[in-house]
Amino acid sequence: MIYLPPLRRLLLPATIFLAIAVFYRSSFNASSLPFFIVHPPPPPPEGIRISISDVQPGLFPTVNATESHLISSTKFYYDLYESNNRSNVTWESQKPIDRPSLNILWQCPAQANRFTNHIRISAIVHNITQIPPQPLRPETRVFWNPTIISLPYWAENQYLVVSRIVTAGQHQENVMCEANVCYVGSGEDAKLGEKPCTDDDLKLLGPAGGMRCASTPIALNVPPTPAEQCHGKYGTYVDVPGFHDPRVFWSGKGEPLMMVNTQSRYACFGLWMIDLRSLHPPLQDLLASSPTHPSLGPLKSYSTLTELTRNPPETRSLIEKNWLLFFPSTGESYIHYDLSHPKNTSARGRTFAKLLGNGFTTGNLTDPLELSCLLDTDATETDEAKKGGTWHQATNSLRLILCERKDPHCKPSPENTVFFAVIHRKFPNYLDLPLRYERHFMVWSASPPFSMLGISQHPILMANETASGWTESQNWDDDPVNAATVAQSRMLNNTMEPYGGKDFWAYFTYTVSIAYAWARTGMEEVGEKNVGFLDDEVVLGIGIDDKGQGFARAKAGDLVQCLRACPGRGMGGAEAL
Numbered sequence: 001m002i003y004l005p006p007l008r009r010l011l012l013p014a015t016i017f018l019a020i021a022v023f024y025r026s027s028f029n030a031s032s033l034p035f036f037i038v039h040p041p042p043p044p045p046e047g048i049r050i051s052i053s054d055v056q057p058g059l060f061p062t063v064n065a066t067e068s069h070l071i072s073s074t075k076f077y078y079d080l081y082e083s084n085n086r087s088n089v090t091w092e093s094q095k096p097i098d099r100p101s102l103n104i105l106w107q108c109p110a111q112a113n114r115f116t117n118h119i120r121i122s123a124i125v126h127n128i129t130q131i132p133p134q135p136l137r138p139e140t141r142v143f144w145n146p147t148i149i150s151l152p153y154w155a156e157n158q159y160l161v162v163s164r165i166v167t168a169g170q171h172q173e174n175v176m177c178e179a180n181v182c183y184v185g186s187g188e189d190a191k192l193g194e195k196p197c198t199d200d201d202l203k204l205l206g207p208a209g210g211m212r213c214a215s216t217p218i219a220l221n222v223p224p225t226p227a228e229q230c231h232g233k234y235g236t237y238v239d240v241p242g243f244h245d246p247r248v249f250w251s252g253k254g255e256p257l258m259m260v261n262t263q264s265r266y267a268c269f270g271l272w273m274i275d276l277r278s279l280h281p282p283l284q285d286l287l288a289s290s291p292t293h294p295s296l297g298p299l300k301s302y303s304t305l306t307e308l309t310r311n312p313p314e315t316r317s318l319i320e321k322n323w324l325l326f327f328p329s330t331g332e333s334y335i336h337y338d339l340s341h342p343k344n345t346s347a348r349g350r351t352f353a354k355l356l357g358n359g360f361t362t363g364n365l366t367d368p369l370e371l372s373c374l375l376d377t378d379a380t381e382t383d384e385a386k387k388g389g390t391w392h393q394a395t396n397s398l399r400l401i402l403c404e405r406k407d408p409h410c411k412p413s414p415e416n417t418v419f420f421a422v423i424h425r426k427f428p429n430y431l432d433l434p435l436r437y438e439r440h441f442m443v444w445s446a447s448p449p450f451s452m453l454g455i456s457q458h459p460i461l462m463a464n465e466t467a468s469g470w471t472e473s474q475n476w477d478d479d480p481v482n483a484a485t486v487a488q489s490r491m492l493n494n495t496m497e498p499y500g501g502k503d504f505w506a507y508f509t510y511t512v513s514i515a516y517a518w519a520r521t522g523m524e525e526v527g528e529k530n531v532g533f534l535d536d537e538v539v540l541g542i543g544i545d546d547k548g549q550g551f552a553r554a555k556a557g558d559l560v561q562c563l564r565a566c567p568g569r570g571m572g573g574a575e576a577l
Helices: 006-029 074-084 086-093 100-105 198-206 233-239 283-288 480-493 571-576
Strands: 063-065 128-130 145-150 159-165 174-183 210-213 244-250 256-263 269-275 324-326 334-338 349-358 390-403 417-428 434-445 453-455 511-514 529-534 536-543 549-555 563-565
Touching: 100 453, 100 563, 128 349, 159 210, 159 244, 174 349, 198 210, 198 256, 210 334, 210 549, 233 349, 244 390, 244 511, 244 536, 269 480, 334 417, 390 511, 417 511
Parallel strands: 128 210, 145 511, 390 529
Antiparallel strands: 128 549, 145 159, 145 536, 159 174, 174 210, 244 256, 256 269, 324 334, 334 349, 390 417, 417 434, 434 453, 453 563, 511 536, 536 549
């Protein structure tokens, strides 16, 4: 009789079980295995970083690994999209004007100014000051180009403001502070979290109040980058220290990101990205202290300065600028490089690509059949002041659901969800310097293939803004009170310009950033920061004359009203690329 100690009695059954498991795993697909056999781990979800070597062959074939880019087959992208989303092809293939869910975009509740062609909305531009309460030293610097995001609802302050500093030389300096808005009057129209303006606030901000830093601004120090292609007239750009044109915004998963323009590894100047938590550690502590969703905060996609690419290399410019990102979902991000050219003479046309991680991108994913949405109006324009403008992307993007948050029947869907951003039409003066930047809004679909939907029919002015190129009375012709003053002045003084009427507000203004306002719902998490509804307020960061800064707050629905519908798809689309 064989005797085995208690533990050794299990050796034979365990060996048999192990042999059976190995046999099953080597002989059957994972889907056919019994529940008690451990399955292999699932593939990683879409949107996270993967090694180039792991990309499916034929989908994004590597052209040149040393160039750090991937090329995609546009035909494959759209064939794959249509085969997997046939239920959506009908509405996505419709012309934007024929889609009922977009009707709100074409409505024009206000008349355009008969001289300037602007539509003026009720929001006003308020001032911003970087001088905090009880400053440590007198402040003599000049701040401009504010880019603004709202902070989480549990933060001590409302907003984060990054501004450029006017310097004596070519070098660039940028500072950041947390800021709050104060209100004037009874407070009936005050927003959540705002406090009444003090006498000291009004001394710095003016009688309408505004936004003020809560503490001394800190310098944002980003490491220098190499300039590989600064030749000829761009040779001096190699020695320009510091970054410029920063843009701050929230990613789809709640990362506070900053995109900057500085020397490039692939061109002379390019676009780079970094998580603001890497530059300002208190932000990390703030995002890790949510009272309702305790965590360490969103994982960093850009913990160090990372250059964004445009591919293939022959499509790059020596000076790259004005790119914007959009985030269809938590794990996806795309770069929108260029607008389509109104005369269809651009070699690029509209271009955008998907980010794959570490700044790597696909090739252009624009629908080959998409028709240009920009119009060339110079040929038929009779007013010389309206000729010669060029189009430029201006701000980051926001996702918008085309119904009101307060509407209980409002449900997000692919049909009613879009992205919007500010684009400028820039007009030069006789010295080829900026005369004015006309503010337009462009809207595109939030679902593949991310079709262009509409662009503002008329430039948008805030209630106290003016447009260079016309007289004071022409600028304020749409203001009934000022029009009456002008009429009386002309009758009494026989003059063409108003006596006692409104004057110019600024030589020119331009929009640097857009962000949803602080604590819209009171309990929103950082992953919801770039998603809003028509009745949500948007904060616009506004540069004034290249030497000042301000902001305005307006309902999202007021900004995307009175659009001109894009033509959609057509056989001429391929010629615009």
